[in-house]
Amino acid sequence: MQAAPTRPADRAVLPTKRGAVPMAGVCTMLASGLSTQLGAAIGSLAFPVLGPVGVVAVRQYVAAAVLLAVGRPRLRSFTRRQWGPVLLLAAVFGVVNLSLYTAIDRIGLGPAVTLEFLGPLTIALAGSRRRVDLGCAALAAAGVVALMRPRPTADYLGMGLALLAAACWAAYILLNRSIGQRVPGAQGTAAAAGLSALVYLPIGAGVAVHHTPSAGALGAAVAAGVLSSAVPFLADLFTLRRVPAEAFGLFMSVNPVLAAAVGVLVLGQRLDVAAWSSIAAIILANAISILTRPRHA
Template identity: 55%
Template sequence: MNRSDSPLAGRPGRGFAVISASALSTQSGAAIGSLAFATFTPVGVVAARQVVASIVLCAIARPRFWRFNPGQWRAVGLLAFFFAGMNTALYSAVDRIGLGTAVTIEFLGPLAVALLSSRRARDLLCALLALTGVVLLTRPGPTSDLLGLGLAAAAALCWAGYILTNRLVGQRVPGVQGTAVATLLSSAAMVPIAIIVLWEVTLPPEAFLYAAAAGVLATAVPYALDLIVLRHITPLMFGLGMSLNPLFAAVVGAVFLRESIDLLGWTGVVLVVLSNALTLAGGARRPRSPEIDLQADGAAVR
């Protein structure tokens, strides 16, 4: 199908709807995966996600890893570390402080990368908005789950590292081969931990279904949607859709997981989403190709 023949071509509204559906699928998958935390543990659910991600990406990219040179392997290995760390820290945070709060804090990672790479005065306002939003949402104090907040901050740090490393991998390895191999390495590192969990605990059948659903909804579906829609929308549109993730996470957490966020907390979520949107609105540019833009943003594969 030619780009001009696509139902998304020339219809930014449809493109935005698809990328929003991708974000909603990601957060729905995380919510379903959290239902298995009590028995499968967050690490076990992450392992299932990583396996699904590696299967999907390797099937698409068909990486020729045997041709990688030492420099390529070093970059891919670092990417695998950030990939596994990002998801493990996020899911562990979700288990302690809830989906909406954890995802909102995690989005400080890509926001920080965007702000630090810019010299615009208005980005200072975006940074202040984001920090104000996080303070309103978390309101840290003596009774706060500091470990949970720290894990969410670690997820944000890993996501920032993932984005920067993904750019390096994109320069050294053609297409998405490097990302595919990184997911394979990260899943190989996580699987032994999942085996130990399975050995120590007798899991109910639904735990496997929840973990598998998390892998499909939070990895396979978003990746497929993002890869398709990036061919027909601008990076601005893609970024604005991705910035809705904290809002979707808060809504999904409130509706399906019965997580409680008060009015100040919702205000904080909206401020973080707004800061992301303002940052992206001022730095939009056309992608050279969907693969390059996908790797540069590091958003589709999480």
């Protein structure tokens, strides 16, 4: 859920062996991260016409089309034990993108993605008894406090929605682990994406009836789906086979910086020193945690 993340990629196949990161892998990760944040930025341009709900609906359709084509789930063969986490993941897919895009609309791309990144960071630090990880947690918490500090222009609803997206991303990681143990390949993730898209069909229809979409707004929403769902998913399929786990995780932590940069360059959003400091603190916490892990971890 790089997403952001918000990206429907099955990360249960991360390699764990340390080693040099091939240049092709670095380029792919960079392209994937930029694609995700550019997609979110372009999608936000359709907010005045479709609103975050309409943009998310279109994104869900695109994500479902890609995942169903790749995963090809055999729904009739699913057992009750398999359907449980799949249904939960479908709900997570629906909530994570809606909460994130609404947060982007209210507080900006950089801060929203930074707060959302707390989801995977929390999963990475949870249960650890290493002092360095406790320090990383404290550093990340300090970044959050600085980002959410009281001020006249603070939008706490937007921040709360970004934190909801973070919780959904954490749930996505945990559910994907469970699904990976119960459903072969990407079938479970694909089925969840398809179910989520079905739920959004009437929602998208309702948005279209009350807010007639322009060609530009619809194109921006479709571009968001392609850039933030289709491209990152296919890129991850390539990357996860060639890049060590710690390198992939470390690069994922750069997404808040990419989001902030895209917000400034594409959307004209401005961040103060405290916001940039918060982003740096959260990224640094993740980087230290990853780089100091034992080789056998």
